[in-house]
Amino acid sequence: MDKKKLLRRVLGLVLAVVMVLPLTGPGMLIDASAVTQAEIDALKNNASNLASQKKDIQNQLKAVKADKSAAMQKKQLLEDQIDVIRQEIANINEQIAMYDQLIAEKTAELEQAEADEQAQFDLFCRRMRYMEEQGEVSYWSILFASNDFSELLDNYMMIEEIIQYDNQVIDDLTALQEKVTKDRTALEGAQAEQEEAKALQVAAQDELKAQEAEVDKLIAQINAQEDLLEEMEEELNKAAKALDNQIKAKEREYAAQIAKVPSESGFLWPLPGSYNTISSLAGGRIHPVTGKPSNHAGIDIPAPSGTNIYAAKSGVVIHAAKGTGSSWSYGNYVIVSHSDGTSTLYGHMSRIGCKQGQTVRQGDVIGYVGTTGRSTGNHLHFEIRVGSTRKDPVNYFKDKTLYVTSGGKKVSLW
């Protein structure tokens, strides 16, 4: 989520809170008689805005948490790779140490061999010196000192052996020196290769550590974002709770307001008594406008435009406006809520004669007959509801003389 988007969310939140605040501020509580359904609906609309903002924040939080989890996985992967490389470096270090030791051993071996050769040479020199001191300077003198041929041969063999032995020692030593030098060169080469490999591993480790630092930075950013969103969610929760309390309080006030108006036991016929012919009863019928079957929710009582419409029972006007959306077909219509749990609806008015929130008495004029909305002529569409269930209004006027038009003829309903 980019920062601009986040900022917009915060601003949206602030606006939502501002919208709520004037209603919750001290001294702002309006007189109970002024509570209207529209006010409660507006509050409920605010509440639903808050709920959708909260949902939005929660979705963002979900996305942020997913980002975080991906980043943590990446970090784990890098750490695993770093561990592998660390192990590799440790192995290479061991290898280098081993080569160090081998080189030292080879060097010692060579030194030993050189010492041995030196010792051998010293021995040879001492023997020669001894022979010189004895006056037997040369091999020849040894040979000539022989008493007979057999002794001469013996002496000759002995000298030969000494010379051969010394030559052998020197040859062996030379071979050993060559081998040691070769080994040492090979070891030093291997060691150099290992050093190079180690340098590569160290570079790779540094690169991974740099990547890990980047991921750490990212995680820190995500954490900050998460904190902010959680804070916003918390604020929204608080605002929603406050609003909810406010709606409940208003609804209680509203209910109290309706309860304050006592209901009469029966309903007053909503038009002047002379308009007592019903053109359309409640229940299944062919709709006069659409020509399709419809369940007529009330009764239609024709009367000239402008005829007074009376409140059928005392109560509080909970709707007094032109229908919109699904209630468009009612035209200008009024709903009066009564404290006995019933309500009455008056549709297709030419003009509305009351205000939402207003307390009306049975028989008060609340509007005038018209043909607004989905209507074919001037008439009152009248409904009676118990709770939210529509009832057939004629059943509440059994003691009144009512007529119904059927096949162009007017017949008594009872």
Ligand SMILES: [Zn+2]
């Ligand atoms: Zn009707």
